[in-house]
Amino acid sequence: MESDPKTLCFGEDVAFGGVFMCSRGLLDRFGRARVFNTPLSEQGIVGFAIGAAAEGYSPIAEIQFADYIFPAFDQITNEAAKYRYRSGGVYDVGGLTIRAPYGAVGHGGHYHSQSPEAFFTHIPGVKVVMPSGPREAKGLLLAAIREPDPVIFFEAKMLYRTAVEEVPEGDFMLPLGKARIAQAGTDITLVGWGQQVRVLELAAKEVAERDGISCEVIDLRTLVPWDIDTVAASVNKTGRLLVSHEAPLSSGFGAEVVSRITDRCFYALEAPPVRVCGYDIPFPLVYEPLYLPTARRVADAVRHTLQHS
Numbered sequence: 608m609e610s611d612p613k614t615l616c617f618g619e620d621v622a623f624g625g626v627f628m629c630s631r632g633l634l635d636r637f638g639r640a641r642v643f644n645t646p647l648s649e650q651g652i653v654g655f656a657i658g659a660a661a662e663g664y665s666p667i668a669e670i671q672f673a674d675y676i677f678p679a680f681d682q683i684t685n686e687a688a689k690y691r692y693r694s695g696g697v698y699d700v701g702g703l704t705i706r707a708p709y710g711a712v713g714h715g716g717h718y719h720s721q722s723p724e725a726f727f728t729h730i731p732g733v734k735v736v737m738p739s740g741p742r743e744a745k746g747l748l749l750a751a752i753r754e755p756d757p758v759i760f761f762e763a764k765m766l767y768r769t770a771v772e773e774v775p776e777g778d779f780m781l782p783l784g785k786a787r788i789a790q791a792g793t794d795i796t797l798v799g800w801g802q803q804v805r806v807l808e809l810a811a812k813e814v815a816e817r818d819g820i821s822c823e824v825i826d827l828r829t830l831v832p833w834d835i836d837t838v839a840a841s842v843n844k845t846g847r848l849l850v851s852h853e854a855p856l857s858s859g860f861g862a863e864v865v866s867r868i869t870d871r872c873f874y875a876l877e878a879p880p881v882r883v884c885g886y887d888i889p890f891p892l893v894y895e896p897l898y899l900p901t902a903r904r905v906a907d908a909v910r911h912t913l914q915h916s
């Protein structure tokens with residue numbers, strides 16, 4: 608916001624810091640013209656943001672919980688995603704960034720726990736980014752804001768309170784579309800994004816200690832575009848693939864990863880690729896511990912997959 612006076616930051620409760628305190632202090636530093644609260648209207652927030660972006664601003668619009676992004680689905684998929692294309696490149700809304708907290712926290716129930724990323728990966732024209740920690744969030748968010756295409760940026764609520772990490776000071780960007788090898792390994796490739804990367808790391812630790820299995824953990828970072836080459840190179844090496852996300856199994860982004868990697872790495876695979884995901888049910892409240900793809904479920908799937916030989 609310091610380097611670009613056309614950057615705006617707004618959404619429900621954003622001016623006083625936001626429910627997760629992500630925008631704390633911004634109003635004092637940048638003033639009411641650039642940091643402000645909106646009415647409780649998601650289609651209004653995104654519609655306004657599209658208009659501002661079309662006029663050359665870089666709006667950072669916040670949807671307070673990803674579960675409530677759906678009233679703005681039309682604005683995102685039919686307007687933001689198509690703006691450049693339908694005007695033959697004359698207009699675009701490339702400055703647009705939409706931030707939304709997603710995922711389970713232990714008590715959110717069905718309206719404060721969902722992971723809706725897959726819906727937005729089906730819409731050519733918007734990019735989808737999901738950081739796995741504070742350092743990643745800073746580097747990827749700055750890249751998303753400066754990206755010349757609209758970006759949806761999902762932040763794991765769980766990580767707001769549990770992740771502690773050194774973050775580079777000053778201007779720091781990470782490239783969109785480049786996965787990160789969170790942990791190198793040789794027996795199986797585990798792919799995730801956002802909070803689930805932490806779960807995969809726990810599972811990898813468990814099977815390393817108990818079963819001597821070596822996992823390569825890949826943090827996809829960006830779902831659109833996603834780094835097929837890094838995952839394919841890993842699966843060519845390990846011969847096994849597991850993808851995991853909190854969102855329900857069916858038509859989740861894991862299906863896309865499995866399909867594309869099966870195309871590329873068919874002859875390297877030594878076992879069927881596996882997905883460890885949420886179940887195909889509304890996100891449950893008291894049954895959350897049974898719904899979630901926990902480290903225990905991932906570890907069991909890893910052991911099972913390693914039995915194919």
Ligand SMILES: *[C@@H]1O[C@H](CO)[C@@H](O)[C@H](O)[C@H]1NC(C)=O
Nearest residue numbers: 836839840843871872874875
């Ligand atoms: C993986 O191996 C296949 C051949 O089995 C090859 O076509 C593909 O390029 C390899 N991918 C990478 C990224 O190494």
